[in-house]
Amino acid sequence: MLQQVVNALRKQDGVHDWLVRHIQKTSNQYYVIGARPENRRTVTSERAVVTVMNDHPPAKKGEGRMRGEAEGTLLPSCSTCHRNWIRLSSWLA
Amino acid sequence: MDLKNLPPEWIHTGGTLPELISEMETKVPYAAALLARNSGVQIVVNHREQRVTEIPLSQGFVLTAWNGAWFEEVAGTDLTREHMLELARQFAKTVNVSPAEPIDPGPSTQAHFATSCMEDPTLLSPKDKLELCRDLHSRASELDPRIVNVHVRYLETQESKAFANRTKQLSQNVLRLRLSVQVFVSDGQEVKYDWLTKDGTGGLEMIQITGQELIELCGHAVALLSAEKVPPGMYEVICAPDVSGVIAHEAFGHGVELDMFLKDRARAEEYLGEVIASPLVDILDDPSYPGGHGSYFFDDEGQLSSPTHIIRQGVFERGLSDLFSAHSLGAPRTANGRRESFQRKVYARMSNTFFARGHTPVQSMIESVERGVYLKKTSSGMEDPKGWGMQVTSHYGEEIRNGELTGQIFAPVGITGYVPDILQSIDAVGDDFALSGGTCGKGHKEWAPVSSGGPHLKLKARLG
Numbered sequence: 435m436l437q438q439v440v441n442a443l444r445k446q447d448g449v450h451d452w453l454v455r456h457i458q459k460t461s462n463q464y465y466v467i468g469a470r471p472e473n474r475r476t477v478t479s480e481r482a483v484v485t486v487m488n489d490h491p492p493a494k495k496g497e498g499r500m501r502g503e504a505e506g507t508l509l510p511s512c513s514t515c516h517r518n519w520i521r522l523s524s525w526l527a
Numbered sequence: 528m529d530l531k532n533l534p535p536e537w538i539h540t541g542g543t544l545p546e547l548i549s550e551m552e553t554k555v556p557y558a559a560a561l562l563a564r565n566s567g568v569q570i571v572v573n574h575r576e577q578r579v580t581e582i583p584l585s586q587g588f589v590l591t592a593w594n595g596a597w598f599e600e601v602a603g604t605d606l607t608r609e610h611m612l613e614l615a616r617q618f619a620k621t622v623n624v625s626p627a628e629p630i631d632p633g634p635s636t637q638a639h640f641a642t643s644c645m646e647d648p649t650l651l652s653p654k655d656k657l658e659l660c661r662d663l664h665s666r667a668s669e670l671d672p673r674i675v676n677v678h679v680r681y682l683e684t685q686e687s688k689a690f691a692n693r694t695k696q697l698s699q700n701v702l703r704l705r706l707s708v709q710v711f712v713s714d715g716q717e718v719k720y721d722w723l724t725k726d727g728t729g730g731l732e733m734i735q736i737t738g739q740e741l742i743e744l745c746g747h748a749v750a751l752l753s754a755e756k757v758p759p760g761m762y763e764v765i766c767a768p769d770v771s772g773v774i775a776h777e778a779f780g781h782g783v784e785l786d787m788f789l790k791d792r793a794r795a796e797e798y799l800g801e802v803i804a805s806p807l808v809d810i811l812d813d814p815s816y817p818g819g820h821g822s823y824f825f826d827d828e829g830q831l832s833s834p835t836h837i838i839r840q841g842v843f844e845r846g847l848s849d850l851f852s853a854h855s856l857g858a859p860r861t862a863n864g865r866r867e868s869f870q871r872k873v874y875a876r877m878s879n880t881f882f883a884r885g886h887t888p889v890q891s892m893i894e895s896v897e898r899g900v901y902l903k904k905t906s907s908g909m910e911d912p913k914g915w916g917m918q919v920t921s922h923y924g925e926e927i928r929n930g931e932l933t934g935q936i937f938a939p940v941g942i943t944g945y946v947p948d949i950l951q952s953i954d955a956v957g958d959d960f961a962l963s964g965g966t967c968g969k970g971h972k973e974w975a976p977v978s979s980g981g982p983h984l985k986l987k988a989r990l991g
Contacts, residue, residue, distance in 0.1 A: 461870070463872065465872060467789050467790050470597075471596070471597045472597055472598070472789075472851060472872075473597060473598045473599070473600065473851070473872045473873075474597070474598075474599050474600070475599070475600040475601070475602060475872060476600075476601050476602070477587075477601075477602040477603065477869070477870050478602075478603040478604070478605075479587060479603060479604045479870065480604050480605070481584075481604065483583075504579075505580070505581065506581045506584070507581065507583045507584040507585075508584070509584060509586050509604055510604060510605060511536045511540075511586060511604065511605070511606040511607075
């Protein structure tokens with residue numbers, strides 16, 4: 435998943451900088467009422483949180499360049515939408 | 528289940544759900560599977576910033592197995608058919624089944640549901656939605672020179688779910704919108720604020736804010752600059768629907784969630800079948816209420832939405848259940864088994880909770896009050912299901928003298944009392960009705976969209 439996102443980021447115009455956090459978590463949850471179990475769960479999750487930065491020309495003469503930023507979450511089951519999201523985020527930033 | 532109307536990445540997974548159930552039920556007496564996805568966008572515009580942010584995308588599955596005494600679950604984000612089938616096989620093998628009462632999977636049902644809307648916000652670009660917020664911000668900012676900031680917030684969430692057990696295959700798409708404008712005013716000494724929120728399940732037509740509503744909002748905020756503290760004491764009180772709703776939700780509703788009965792955390796358990804309120808009072812929870820912010824078509828355990836009459840003519844009739852609490856207590860199931868996301872367990876939770884409409888015009892209520900306060904908006908409320916102490920704060924109220932509103936504003940106004948005393952003091956129920964949306968936390972700060980409201984109520988309470 436991580437490599438797919440990185441490849442899409444590298445190919446997209448308007449993405450001047452980026453940050454990807456690839457997060458994998460496992461959680462074991464055990465719920466009891468007094469001594470009586472109510473629910474036991476195991477949750478595994480994976481996601482990428484992507485920050486895209488886009489540099490804009492100065493708004494006024496004499497000012498420096500402005501940097502916009504957009505952040506979003508991508509999931510492994512959504513691999514087809516990674517490219518579209520990155521295109522949209524480069525506009526939002 | 529209508530896979531073509533669900534998220535595209537569910538096309539293969541959704542069809543797998545019945546297979547997963549069959550696989551698990553070779554080992555366990557009852558199994559269920561849920562796919563859940565939540566996404567959305569938030570836009571903020573105020574005097575200092577304009578921001579468009581994603582509601583973090585959440586998508587995953589839950590496989591549930593009944594072991595004869597309690598539920599065991601595995602959940603995750605890998606939705607590939609092979610992974611889920613293998614996981615279902617391995618998971619079912621690990622469940623230690625003990626003999627017990629079977630779980631009823633409910634009547635055979637296959638259906639797809641979707642929120643209906645006239646103006647679909649998902650057809651607009653983020654830029655268009657940002658423009659709507661900028662326009663609202665601009666219109667509100669120009670209304671009064673004492674305005675020092677206007678905060679506009681737009682929230683759009685799309686929730687998709689697919690549920691299956693051995694008799695049911697259900698899917699739903701729910702679209703929720705919320706638009707709020709908060710106006711801050713200053714007289715140079717202090718800053719006061721008021722807000723207006725519109726919300727619901729539906730399209731943009733549900734959240735239109737008119738110029739007249741903005742003028743009234745600004746007027747309320749300015750009036751707060753000269754507000755006084757209410758002299759403490761017992762008053763005749765008229766509650767606007769927003770305040771009625773907080774009484775229904777916080778003061779009473781949390782105490783009738785049946786998982787609270789299992790934990791011995793709710794005094795309402797002692798009052799089942801007993802008179803608890805004035806005979807004028809009916810309180811319902813209804814996830815099927817059209818357009819309600821807390822509406823959905825089925826809960827996270829596959830129970831189809833329908834209204835639950837909690838109090839009927841003053842008598843506490845039944846509570847709100849999830850599957851585990853209903854099974855453990857031998858109580859009827861209601862469609863209130865809700866989880867924050869696939870990452871969390873189900874609890875018994877409210878949806879749209881409200882007092883039923885009555886017959887008294889609001890003006891007649893005001894005219895019947897000799898000395899009292901008209902409480903117009905809630906700023907906070909706190910649950911106390913075991914002690915049943917009422918802890919609600921109204922953002923402001925207006926004095927009533929000899930049947931007329933005097934224009935004197937009190938702010939803030941604390942409302943305290945013992946919940947049954949307050950419910951029994953209700954001597955008029957309005958012929959109007961409104962719901963206000965929000966989110967409700969339970970468990971480990973696990974949030975779910977809800978609404979509460981009803982008509983105006985006339986009652987007696989201690990204010991301070």
